[in-house]
Amino acid sequence: MRILKYKIIEDYIKNEVISENLKNGDKIYSESQLMVKFNVSRHTVREAINRLAQEGIIYTEHGRGSFVNWQNTVEKTGFRTSKIIVVIVSYLNNHIIPDIIQKIEEMATEKGYNIMIRCTHNQIAKERECLLDLMNKNVFGIIAEPAKSALPSPNACLYQQFREKGIPVIFIHGYLSQQTDDYVVVDDEAAAYNATEYLIRHGHTQISGVFKSDDIQGVHRYSGMIKAMLENDISINENNILWLSTQDEKYILKNKVLVDQIFSRLKNTTATICYNDDLAITVADKLFEQHVKIPEEHSIISFDNTPFGDAYRVAITSMDHPKGKLGKAAFESLVCLIEKKKEKIQVSLEVELIEKESVQFI
Amino acid sequence: MRILKYKIIEDYIKNEVISENLKNGDKIYSESQLMVKFNVSRHTVREAINRLAQEGIIYTEHGRGSFVNWQNTVEKTGFRTSKIIVVIVSYLNNHIIPDIIQKIEEMATEKGYNIMIRCTHNQIAKERECLLDLMNKNVFGIIAEPAKSALPSPNACLYQQFREKGIPVIFIHGYLSQQTDDYVVVDDEAAAYNATEYLIRHGHTQISGVFKSDDIQGVHRYSGMIKAMLENDISINENNILWLSTQDEKYILKNKVLVDQIFSRLKNTTATICYNDDLAITVADKLFEQHVKIPEEHSIISFDNTPFGDAYRVAITSMDHPKGKLGKAAFESLVCLIEKKKEKIQVSLEVELIEKESVQFI
DNA sequence: TATAATGACTTGTACGTATAAATATGTAGC
DNA sequence: GCTACATATTTATACGTACAAGTCATTATA
Numbered sequence: 184m185r186i187l188k189y190k191i192i193e194d195y196i197k198n199e200v201i202s203e204n205l206k207n208g209d210k211i212y213s214e215s216q217l218m219v220k221f222n223v224s225r226h227t228v229r230e231a232i233n234r235l236a237q238e239g240i241i242y243t244e245h246g247r248g249s250f251v252n253w254q255n256t257v258e259k260t261g262f263r264t265s266k267i268i269v270v271i272v273s274y275l276n277n278h279i280i281p282d283i284i285q286k287i288e289e290m291a292t293e294k295g296y297n298i299m300i301r302c303t304h305n306q307i308a309k310e311r312e313c314l315l316d317l318m319n320k321n322v323f324g325i326i327a328e329p330a331k332s333a334l335p336s337p338n339a340c341l342y343q344q345f346r347e348k349g350i351p352v353i354f355i356h357g358y359l360s361q362q363t364d365d366y367v368v369v370d371d372e373a374a375a376y377n378a379t380e381y382l383i384r385h386g387h388t389q390i391s392g393v394f395k396s397d398d399i400q401g402v403h404r405y406s407g408m409i410k411a412m413l414e415n416d417i418s419i420n421e422n423n424i425l426w427l428s429t430q431d432e433k434y435i436l437k438n439k440v441l442v443d444q445i446f447s448r449l450k451n452t453t454a455t456i457c458y459n460d461d462l463a464i465t466v467a468d469k470l471f472e473q474h475v476k477i478p479e480e481h482s483i484i485s486f487d488n489t490p491f492g493d494a495y496r497v498a499i500t501s502m503d504h505p506k507g508k509l510g511k512a513a514f515e516s517l518v519c520l521i522e523k524k525k526e527k528i529q530v531s532l533e534v535e536l537i538e539k540e541s542v543q544f545i
Numbered sequence: 546m547r548i549l550k551y552k553i554i555e556d557y558i559k560n561e562v563i564s565e566n567l568k569n570g571d572k573i574y575s576e577s578q579l580m581v582k583f584n585v586s587r588h589t590v591r592e593a594i595n596r597l598a599q600e601g602i603i604y605t606e607h608g609r610g611s612f613v614n615w616q617n618t619v620e621k622t623g624f625r626t627s628k629i630i631v632v633i634v635s636y637l638n639n640h641i642i643p644d645i646i647q648k649i650e651e652m653a654t655e656k657g658y659n660i661m662i663r664c665t666h667n668q669i670a671k672e673r674e675c676l677l678d679l680m681n682k683n684v685f686g687i688i689a690e691p692a693k694s695a696l697p698s699p700n701a702c703l704y705q706q707f708r709e710k711g712i713p714v715i716f717i718h719g720y721l722s723q724q725t726d727d728y729v730v731v732d733d734e735a736a737a738y739n740a741t742e743y744l745i746r747h748g749h750t751q752i753s754g755v756f757k758s759d760d761i762q763g764v765h766r767y768s769g770m771i772k773a774m775l776e777n778d779i780s781i782n783e784n785n786i787l788w789l790s791t792q793d794e795k796y797i798l799k800n801k802v803l804v805d806q807i808f809s810r811l812k813n814t815t816a817t818i819c820y821n822d823d824l825a826i827t828v829a830d831k832l833f834e835q836h837v838k839i840p841e842e843h844s845i846i847s848f849d850n851t852p853f854g855d856a857y858r859v860a861i862t863s864m865d866h867p868k869g870k871l872g873k874a875a876f877e878s879l880v881c882l883i884e885k886k887k888e889k890i891q892v893s894l895e896v897e898l899i900e901k902e903s904v905q906f907i
Numbered sequence: 908t909a910t911a912a913t914g915a916c917t918t919g920t921a922c923g924t925a926t927a928a929a930t931a932t933g934t935a936g937c
Numbered sequence: 938g939c940t941a942c943a944t945a946t947t948t949a950t951a952c953g954t955a956c957a958a959g960t961c962a963t964t965a966t967a
Contacts, residue, residue, distance in 0.1 A: 575947060576948070605948065605949095606947090606948080607949065608946080608947050608948060609946095610946095610947065
């Protein structure tokens with residue numbers, strides 16, 4: 184291997200910077216100084232300096248000199264080479280997602296990644312648009328809360344395309360295919376199972392449920408409930424289950440028909456399992472309006488343990504949501520896939536039950 | 546402007562590539578060909594080629610020649626050429642920011658911008674780190690909620706540097722300098738003025754206040770309160786004002802001393818103006834614990850009109866927060882600055898009072 | 908005292924030359 | 938038809954020179 188003169192100078196300065204003999208912002212030797220020092224031509228010195236500048240270790244200013252730019256070196260090349268992770272979520276304005284994203288952002292910044300946010304409003308079309316837009320961008324990985332995960336998704340193949348291009352995708356909250364997807368989710372079935380067992384232990388046998396029909400979470404929570412009831416030899420009355428779509432949920436407060444539906448489903452039951460705290464509060468409000476006392480006359484249990492449910496006049500007993508843990512696991516898993524340290528990530532987080540005031544012994 | 550020879554060659558080749566006279570993978574003219582073609586020295590040709598290689602438009606192979614690398618340019622450049630807007634906020638997990646960001650994301654995606662998120666945890670150090678990190682990145686603009694906006698900020702000069710580089714900065718929620726900054730904020734002083742007037746109209750003359758000391762919003766809300774009281778000839782007792790820092794706020798629930806402080810400040814008053822709904826609920830909780838009934842024995846009014854305050858056992862009367870409007874205005878203003886359609890943006894949004902249950906006539 | 912001019916020093920652009928090393932190609936020899 | 942070799946072409950490294958242009962501190966001037 185031939186010894187390159189410019190390489191000698193380049194390495195020398197690089198070492199000075201790394202060993203902090205030259206600190207950030209310091210002016211390095213001028214071209215003429217280096218010419219003398221290494222007994223080379225100006226051209227060779229400039230070659231070395233150009234390479235260092237290209238690497239982002241120094242920058243030069245006309246008429247002033249070259250200066251160390253070490254602290255920014257890693258990221259200096261800008262977003263072109265910097266590591267971008269896209270986080271795709273349904274909505275930002277709920278009580279779960281912001282916490283997850285905040286955790287992801289925290290860890291990502293620490294690791295030198297940048298977080299880009301996209302919202303789908305839980306609409307397949309917006310999700311599709313977003314994925315197509317990202318398709319020819321230079322992203323390192325995707326963390327996605329899939330839209331309408333309970334239904335067959337026409338966007339599954341788009342996510343697949345990212346994986347085929349070597350861009351890992353981690354699903355959170357739900358997934359599109361349990362076989363092929365990488366995901367970090369909450370074990371909703373187990374959570375619902377435990378919630379139902381908790382009601383049963385409090386003497387409830389007539390239990391109704393309000394679930395969301397378009398998210399896989401709703402399906403899992405439903406099946407956890409059913410499982411617990413079957414195992415406790417409690418008969419299941421499908422009439423006591425109310426399925427709501429995202430659309431319904433938005434209009435539920437205004438829509439008289441839906442309110443009536445709630446009551447027809449809850450009739451003859453002593454407890455209700457609600458898809459989440461927001462829904463639990465909506466249901467509770469309607470019950471209060473009809474002078475049904477909670478928890479004395481009707482118990483309610485729900486999911487996600489939000490401050491919203493905490494602040495309600497009857498604090499809603501709820502299955503906790505490990506938001507920070509989920510964000511952390513999702514990011515770490517994604518990095519594992521990016522760095523090819525693992526091939527498949529399928530994590531299911533267990534959750535605790537947080538006892539509050541909305542469930543009573545019958 | 547001096548005409549640079551290497552620049553002529555560089556632009557010529559770049560044009561050949563863009564116009565697809567030279568397609569991806571094609572070998573470009575050799576150095577000696579270019580020397581003849583442009584009648585320059587080899588050095589000048591190499592200067593041009595080096596720059597093109599640095600841009601990623603071509604690559605060179607020893608002994609073979611230089612080749613067009615255009616297909617990768619779009620991909621490689623990826624986000625470099627795409628329009629990135631960075632949104633810097635204190636926290637994501639509150640009731641205001643996610644809505645604002647969601648609106649910004651919605652509009653940005655529509656206009657072909659990409660949103661990058663950073664959280665400062667309302668810490669000057671983290672804000673600084675974030676700004677330094679962004680300094681060398683190719684962003685189109687910044688929407689920032691400044692950290693600790695009530696105090697003189699050492700990061701003000703960093704924001705200034707962005708502006709000097711032609712990267713506009715729009716502050717939301719607060720600003721660092723009313724003279725020089727571009728901002729879209731809520732008119733907190735007017736809001737507090739109206740809130741105070743509302744209390745006065747309900748017969749309250751002994752009014753206490755709980756404010757945040759490190760955000761400019763707290764200062765503005767305080768001064769709005771003072772203004773209203775002065776104009777109504779109500780004497781102000783500084784002992785009835787409690788100032789909390791972000792630090793305090795976090796420990797307030799656990800810290801006995803602070804709880805006592807709250808009560809010493811609220812003593813002898815019939816109503817309290819709270820910095821926001823979260824604080825209002827904390828204060829209300831403590832009052833309830835001491836068997837003070839709200840609103841019968843003490844009225845509370847606050848800011849931001851969050852669902853959190855809505856769900857509280859006594860729905861908190863609160864000044865509304867135009868989250869969507871603010872997000873929209875911030876984004877549109879930023880685009881105006883980016884496209885140089887405007888030079889200065891200083892928007893103050895007026896807010897409504899949302900009457901609920903926590904204020905009563907005395 | 909404030910401003911303008913000067914000169915020393917710095918990097919930027921541009922020319923010329925020479926040799927080294929990698930690649931491509933044509934030719935001679937088997 | 939294949940290999941080995943010589944040759945031409947290409948880029949890479951390296952020397953030298955000259956002048957342009959930006960920065961900065963000192964000096965001279967108004």
